[in-house]
Structures are given as structure tokens and as C-alpha cells.
Amino acid sequence: MPEKNRAAKGLSPRDAVLDILIRQEKTGEKLNELINSALASGKDFDVRDRAFIKHLSEGTVERRITLDHVIDRFSNVKTGKMKPVIRNILRLGTYELLFMDSVPARAVCSTSVELAKKRHFGPLSGFVNAVLRTIDREKPDVEEIEDPSVRYSYPRWIYELFLNEFGEEKAGEIMRLSLGNRPVYLRNNILKQSPDKLQQLLSNEDITVIPVKDHENALEIRDFGDITELKGYGEGLFSVQDISSMSIGEEIEKIIREIEPESFFIIDTCASPGGKSCHAAEILMKYALDRGLPTEDSFSLLSRDVSQNKLERIIENRDRLGLKIMDTEVFDARLKDERREGEKADLIIADLPCSGLGVTGRKNDIKYRLKPEDIISLSELQREILKNTDTMLKKGGYLIFSVCTVTGEETTGQCAWIGSEMGYTKLKEKLTLPGESGADGFYYAVFRK
Secondary structure, eight states: OOGGGGGGGTOOHHHHHHHHHHHHHHHOOOHHHHHHHHHHHOTTOOHHHHHHHHHHHHHHHHTHHHHHHHHHHHOSSOGGGSOHHHHHHHHHHHHHHHHOTTSOHHHHHHHHHHHHHHTTOGGGHHHHHHHHHHHHHHOOOGGGOSOHHHHTTOOHHHHHHHHHHHOHHHHHHHHHHTSSOOOEEEEEOTTTOOHHHHHHHHHTTTOEEEEOTTOTTEEEEESOSOGGGSTTTTTTOEEEOOHHHHHHHHHHHHHHHHHOOSOEEEEESSOTTOHHHHHHHHHHHHHHHHTTOOHHHHEEEEEEESSHHHHHHHHHHHHHHTOTTEEEEEOOTTSOOGGGTTSOEEEEEEEOOOOOTTOTTTSTTHHHHOOHHHHHHHHHHHHHHHHHHHTTEEEEEEEEEEESOOOTTTTHHHHHHHHHHSOOEEEEEEEEOTTGGGOOOEEEEEEEO
């Protein structure tokens, strides 16, 4: 039976997790897409099963290096020499033993043995049982692992990159804070209501809602289920967005308030899934409405990305939020757009492809898919796109460059290049390290042409 179809055949949640782990390791596919596919296929999974699958899949991948280190310590066959099925059964079992207190050790061992037998590895089921029982008996303390890259489960080269950029203490903190559950933030739609009213609405649904310091329209939520089922989601009362990304819209609002324009045109060059575009559109519409200005004629935003599939996510959010001034367009930002050279934008959002090392806490598999040479190639791609944005931005216009990473090549290095090679004036830059004030790792810089 093909691995990707097992979850659809009524198999257990652990079967589904095992399929996800094997496939992700083999193909390098994005973990969240594999999880979503398994959950969509597994019609018999209830809410508790779905939460278990997501938690165990994400946790096992997140801690893969640590888990392999522990398994290798108690196994006479190293993980690199094991069959993929056995290796991943031991990984998910070890994760349960070390990081999921809610699962009894006896159940972990017995279900792992059954998994081996179901996958036609019955002769190795005793080996699986012996390794897991030894790990349970010895109870290794992960915090006592000497090598920080192993303790926090990061490839050595990424740890050394953090070490060189930020020093030993900060490098360890960045990796540590990327582990475990990340906060979930909502951005209030200012066209619909105040953040206080949104907070009251959600609190009435028995959801824990916490206002976020220094972000007027941000709320952290806890104790919730499916966000799309929350009251107000379908009516466009809020968006899901990390507070680090909200900073882009907040900077745009400051610019708008300072210059008080009677018209304003924004281009978002690599916009999917559309959080920054939608935030900027809300700000433009609110500004125009408060002043009685014609919104759709004088204030507009063009949200672009490389494929129609990417645009669909933007369109869905745009329509749900009621953002009539937003248009979308398929366009590859690596290309020079001669059609828009005479259609000068007042502001360009360049939230560009990057290594993603600021969001490994949300996208657990990035750190394994990334290679050292990718950072150089991504930096070159960013510069290629930035050169093309220059032709669309009017003199005196604003550029906001941002990336969800923390490497020097992709952040401060690019900022310096924009100033020296493009001749833009830097107005502000900010680097947020992962976990600072609960935010994702993020960098942005504001320029004027």
C-alpha cells in the first residue's frame, strides 16, 4: 500500500504519523503539507486524533537530531544504518517517551512494536521494544546534552552560523526558543471594529484572549480549536498574523499619517499568503474613509506573486476581509516589468524569499531542508528582485524590505547594499530574533528613494 494512502484506509493516528515522517525524510516535502494531506484523507480521525497527529509529527521532526542522538546512545545499530521504517518508529516512540508525559511508557512500547509488525518488520519488533524500554528505563536528560546543536536539534552548520553572528549565549537562546508551541496572534480588522470589541467577542466563546503590548490591534489567543471556525472569522473581523509581520503594516501607517496623501498606490511584490497586503489595504481604506476621500479611485494596492495558486490564498483573505481596493496579479518578481515603469508606486513592499531561519519554530522542517549555499543564492535572488522594484517606485517613494530570517547576508548586508547600490536612504531598520517578546525572527528596513 503506498505510504500516502495509508491514513485514508482507517489506520491509527500513529500509522499516519509514521507515513508522514517516512515521506518527509525521503522526499523533503513540506511537513505542514504532508500533515494537512493526512488529515484530509483520514476521515475517521476525530478532533483528538488530529491534534495528536499534528503534535507528534511536528514534535518528532522538530527534535529529530536530538532523538537520533538518544537512540544511537542505546542502540547497537545507529540510526543512519537502520531501515527508514524502523528508524522513524523509534523516533516517534522516543519523542513520546521524552516529551509527551500524557502517553504511558508501556503503551508507547507496545504500539511501536505493533507498528513494526504491521509494516512487515516483525523480526525487528523485539529490537524496537528493547531500545525503547532501555530509553524509558535510563530516562536520559536532554538538557544535559553538551553540544547545543544536538540539545536543541539544529544542524551543526546553522548553529555555527548563529554562533558567529550572535555569540554563544544568544545562539543557544535562538535555538531553544524555537522549540515547542509558538504563540498564535490575531490582527484586528480596523475597518470592522475596535480590538476591544474583538477581544470581548472571542472571550465570550471561552477563548483566552490577551492584548499584545506595543501592537494596538494584536491579540494573542489560547485554548481554541480550528481558527476558521471561530466566531468572526468568516465575517472578516480578524486575520492570523505574527506580531513581527504586523510591523510592516504599522510602518506603513506611520508613513501615511506623516505625509497625509490624497492618493496612494502600493505594490506588494511577493505577497502570498497576503497578510501584509491585507494589513496595508485595511490601513489605506481606514485612512481614506476617516477623511472622506474616494478609496477605490485614489487609494489602491496591487498584490502580486508568481502563480495563480499563490494568488488564490490572497484573494480568499481579501474577499473575506472586504478589501475592495486590492487587486491581484500573477507576476514573477525576478522579471523586469516594463508595463509598469510609467505607473510609479508610492510604496513597494518587498517581503522576499529567504532562508526562513526566523520561523523554524513554526516550520519545523526548514532547518533540515536548508543548505549553506542556499543563503548565498537567496541573497542573490533578493537583489535581483530589488533591482526590478526600483523601476516601479517613483522618486521620493518608499521601499519596505523584509525577510523572515536573521542571517547577516539576508538582513543587514542587504540593507547596506540597497543604500550603496540602489542609492536609497535608510529611514529605519529592525532585527527581531526568534522568541523575542514572543515574536518570530524577522528583519525589516524602511527606505526612501
